[in-house]
Amino acid sequence: MSSSDSPPPSLYAAREPVFPRRVRGSFRTLKWWIMAITLGIYYITPWIRWDRGPDLPDQAVLVDLASRRFFFFWVEIWPHEFYFVAGLLIMAGLGLFLFTSALGRVWCGYACPQTVWTDLFILVERWIEGDRNARVRLWRQGWSLRKVRLRLTKWTTWLVIAVLTGGAWVFYFTDAPTLARDLVNFSAHPVAYGTIGVLTATTFLFGGFAREQICIYACPWPRIQAAMMDEDTLTIGYRDWRGEPRGKHRKAEGAENLGDCIDCNACVNVCPMGIDIRDGQQLACITCGLCIDACDEVMDRVGKPRGLIGYMALSDEERERAGKPPVSPWKHVFRPRTVLYTTLWAAVGAALVVALFIRSDIDMSVSPIRNPTYVTLSDGAIRNTYDVRLRNMQGEAREFTLSTTGAPSVSLSLQGEEGLSVRVPADEQLNQRVYITAPAGSAAAEAARTELRIWAGVEGASDRIYADTVFNGSGQ
Amino acid sequence: MADQKKTTSGGRAPQDRNAPTTGHVWDGIEEYNNPLPRWWLWTFYLTIIWAVGYMILYPAWPLVNSATQGILGYDTREEIQQEIARFEAANETWFQRLNETPLTEIAADEELQDFAVNAGGSIFSAQCSQCHGSGAAGLQASGYPNLLDDDWLWGGTIEDIHQTVRYGIRNEEYDQARNSQMPAFGDILSEGEIDAVVHHVRNISGQEHDADLAAEGAEVYAAQCAACHGAEGGGNQSLGAPTLNDAIWLYGGDVETIRETVTNSRFGVMPGFADRLRDAEIRAVAAYVHQLGGGE
Numbered sequence A: 001m002s003s004s005d006s007p008p009p010s011l012y013a014a015r016e017p018v019f020p021r022r023v024r025g026s027f028r029t030l031k032w033w034i035m036a037i038t039l040g041i042y043y044i045t046p047w048i049r050w051d052r053g054p055d056l057p058d059q060a061v062l063v064d065l066a067s068r069r070f071f072f073f074w075v076e077i078w079p080h081e082f083y084f085v086a087g088l089l090i091m092a093g094l095g096l097f098l099f100t101s102a103l104g105r106v107w108c109g110y111a112c113p114q115t116v117w118t119d120l121f122i123l124v125e126r127w128i129e130g131d132r133n134a135r136v137r138l139w140r141q142g143w144s145l146r147k148v149r150l151r152l153t154k155w156t157t158w159l160v161i162a163v164l165t166g167g168a169w170v171f172y173f174t175d176a177p178t179l180a181r182d183l184v185n186f187s188a189h190p191v192a193y194g195t196i197g198v199l200t201a202t203t204f205l206f207g208g209f210a211r212e213q214i215c216i217y218a219c220p221w222p223r224i225q226a227a228m229m230d231e232d233t234l235t236i237g238y239r240d241w242r243g244e245p246r247g248k249h250r251k252a253e254g255a256e257n258l259g260d261c262i263d264c265n266a267c268v269n270v271c272p273m274g275i276d277i278r279d280g281q282q283l284a285c286i287t288c289g290l291c292i293d294a295c296d297e298v299m300d301r302v303g304k305p306r307g308l309i310g311y312m313a314l315s316d317e318e319r320e321r322a323g324k325p326p327v328s329p330w331k332h333v334f335r336p337r338t339v340l341y342t343t344l345w346a347a348v349g350a351a352l353v354v355a356l357f358i359r360s361d362i363d364m365s366v367s368p369i370r371n372p373t374y375v376t377l378s379d380g381a382i383r384n385t386y387d388v389r390l391r392n393m394q395g396e397a398r399e400f401t402l403s404t405t406g407a408p409s410v411s412l413s414l415q416g417e418e419g420l421s422v423r424v425p426a427d428e429q430l431n432q433r434v435y436i437t438a439p440a441g442s443a444a445a446e447a448a449r450t451e452l453r454i455w456a457g458v459e460g461a462s463d464r465i466y467a468d469t470v471f472n473g474s475g476q
Numbered sequence B: 001m002a003d004q005k006k007t008t009s010g011g012r013a014p015q016d017r018n019a020p021t022t023g024h025v026w027d028g029i030e031e032y033n034n035p036l037p038r039w040w041l042w043t044f045y046l047t048i049i050w051a052v053g054y055m056i057l058y059p060a061w062p063l064v065n066s067a068t069q070g071i072l073g074y075d076t077r078e079e080i081q082q083e084i085a086r087f088e089a090a091n092e093t094w095f096q097r098l099n100e101t102p103l104t105e106i107a108a109d110e111e112l113q114d115f116a117v118n119a120g121g122s123i124f125s126a127q128c129s130q131c132h133g134s135g136a137a138g139l140q141a142s143g144y145p146n147l148l149d150d151d152w153l154w155g156g157t158i159e160d161i162h163q164t165v166r167y168g169i170r171n172e173e174y175d176q177a178r179n180s181q182m183p184a185f186g187d188i189l190s191e192g193e194i195d196a197v198v199h200h201v202r203n204i205s206g207q208e209h210d211a212d213l214a215a216e217g218a219e220v221y222a223a224q225c226a227a228c229h230g231a232e233g234g235g236n237q238s239l240g241a242p243t244l245n246d247a248i249w250l251y252g253g254d255v256e257t258i259r260e261t262v263t264n265s266r267f268g269v270m271p272g273f274a275d276r277l278r279d280a281e282i283r284a285v286a287a288y289v290h291q292l293g294g295g296e
Helices: A026-047 A083-103 A106-111 A113-129 A132-140 A145-173 A176-185 A190-210 A212-218 A221-226 A290-302 A316-321 A329-333 A336-358 B038-057 B076-100 B110-127 B158-167 B191-204 B211-224 B255-264 B279-290
Strands: A061-064 A069-072 A075-077 A234-238 A309-313 A362-368 A382-392 A398-405 A411-414 A421-424 A428-438 A449-458 A465-472 B021-026 B029-032
Touching (some): A026 A061, A026 A106, A026 A145, A026 A176, A026 A290, A061 A145, A083 A106, A083 A234, A083 A329, A083 A336, A106 A221, A113 A132, A113 A190, A145 A190, A176 A190, A190 A212, A234 A329, A290 A309, A309 A316, A362 A449, A382 A398, A382 A421, A382 A465, A398 A411, A398 A428, A428 A449, B076 B110, B110 B279, B191 B211, B191 B255
Antiparallel strands (some): A061 A069, A069 A075, A382 A428, A398 A421
């Protein structure tokens, strides 16, 4: 079974530290911009104010779990409108399908919080401890006063970023200025501190220490993405037909047989995942593009054309090996699959926008009470009871007036109300018990079932709403 | 070091012939060595340590009749008791308010009414629904009154209902229980007279009847029944004598059932709740029943 002459290899391996070198180039610039924009959105959003009147919170983006409301600028989502959230999730899913089939792990490489925060932490690390070589040296040497000082400075800075990250999160769930004051006074709810604590710990550990281990071992998304890529997906690759055989010594004998790769390891040194892209496509690659920048810089210096490492599709490989010009990236991106994803994405989005504009700010639902199905009154009349739920999705209290159509003889009355109107407070829903009575001998009293429509109108509003239900009579 | 060849599972392309293997060979198939990260192993050990700590601190091992208790003394049952106590303490101020508010003024206090109806509803489910049904519609076959309609045997004001719930009807526990008894007319009247009365009652309640028998029964009714049920059959709430000239029947309004009622009489008993529920709870039940749709 197992070979007996060599000791069995260890089943576990220590993490090999990665010291990404600084790099300049178009992809690096793009990543700086994305980092600034995404972090900016994350930190600033909860502080944007939005006037909704006296009874509603004036925070532009707020997940109000206590009142079960979601506020997004002019949009207010109630729990019964959860389909908006479901629709957005479907759009997010389709968007990821689209981007992954077109551009591979573009989410991982540019926009994933793990990538963005790790990038930020590496930036801090470089500012404090120096670039790659200095960091490797520091890592190798024993503990000295200088090393302690640098490490403590770095960890403290990371910790501050981590606290701010966790701290920003909680502001999405309650009024940000109030919570900020309470947090500083140590009078905020323990849940706020607990959430900040957990998110601080995860940010500090994941961004500072776990880094690429999260992507390789913890995250399921890369494994799913692999199933969505095909031979037209643009992804980062090394043109080995151009680069190999690689060699450093350009003046040595036989150097004319070498390929374009000068084996300088620039692509490896800048990689935040610690991999060698020249080994081919591999599961640890998050396609962040930094090796492209590094290699292009070297190619410029040695006077070779750029693109030894670059975005390409799997189907290009054969063409390029045969010396044919590569297919335009646009042709890879626009293909039936991506067009289908885009169409679906746009259709769901359009449906949501339409739903947003046609929805009414009053709403009702009716549930008939079926225990018992009807009550006989002393004069022989038949009475049914209904729970009518009225929703007033506006910032002021409004009077709802109920009426019925479908059974002309029946009369309506409201539990606890004199007339047929009930006042629903601002931005609330109200449960109103409603009695509908059919006089003895009337058609509705004697039939088994009569279809009925209950209407609700709001004074001053033109739109009336209704809900269909059934009146149960004594007939069999 | 990062510039060395990686050996963790992150870096090795499968077509690399020199990739290290575990040394395991089955029928010529070799297994690549993709070592797990060591920190992963440590988290595994950590979970084991966690489990041991958990077993020491919390109830864990089942024994024959019990289980190990753990040194923290944690007990889910106790936790529930504390939760219940917390809610009861929170309810106490409301029950207090319920006790201090006159019955007829509860409905005007929206918050208090809301509490009373909810508390009363849950007490009703536990104490009353066995006979009156979870929807309070009663059960005609057994003579359990429907509490949703507008007909009341002993009165439908909240005070009447409170009194009924508190002491019950025709029970032996409470002297204050509502009490009355209808004679069994099988011993007093002949079968023919009973038949006639039955048709008279069918007549005054607007049902199909034999007019000759009903006319004959009217005389018997005036002599025997009108004292309690009223000359017109309007009933008498102070005696718990049901209204006979309406559409609501405690036991049933068909000929057979009315004959059975007249012949053998009825004796519906309801227990009193004065010693089973606190007064505030009884008031809550009264408020709940009163707002079911028939309260006067």
